[in-house]
Structure formats: structure tokens, C-alpha cells
Amino acid sequence: xxxxxxxxxxxxxxxxxxxxxxxxxxxxxxxxxxxxxxxxxxxxxxxxxxxxxxxxxxxxxxxxx
Numbered sequence: 001x002x003x004x005x006x007x008x009x010x011x012x013x014x015x016x017x018x019x020x021x022x023x024x025x026x027x028x029x030x031x032x033x034x035x036x037x038x039x040x041x042x043x044x045x046x047x048x049x050x051x052x053x054x055x056x057x058x059x060x061x062x063x064x065x
Contacts, residue, residue, distance in 0.1 A: 011022045
């Protein structure tokens, strides 16, 4: 049976314009980081076109699918 080897990694993300290690952020920023959602440009473009065509659906609801 092969044992998995665990190696600690340092995650960097951008906050206020520059990259910092996430483990050095304060508690509030780390919680916010865990709540972040990623968007693809294609999805955002499609949602904007949908809104532009006069549909009244909330843009955030459209992107959350």
C-alpha cells in the first residue's frame, strides 16, 4: 500500500493590490477568502448580454447557476 506524502504549501492571493501569504492575513480576511467565488469571463459576458436585452432577472442570480 502506497502512503501519501503530505507537504505543506503556502497559498498566496491578492488583497488590496498586492500578493500576500493567506496564512498571514487577519481572521476576517481569511474568512472572506474562503467565501470568494470564481467567475469565468464567458459567464460574466453572457450574463451582461442577458441583462442588456431587457431581462429583469438579478445579475447575481444569473451568475450563481
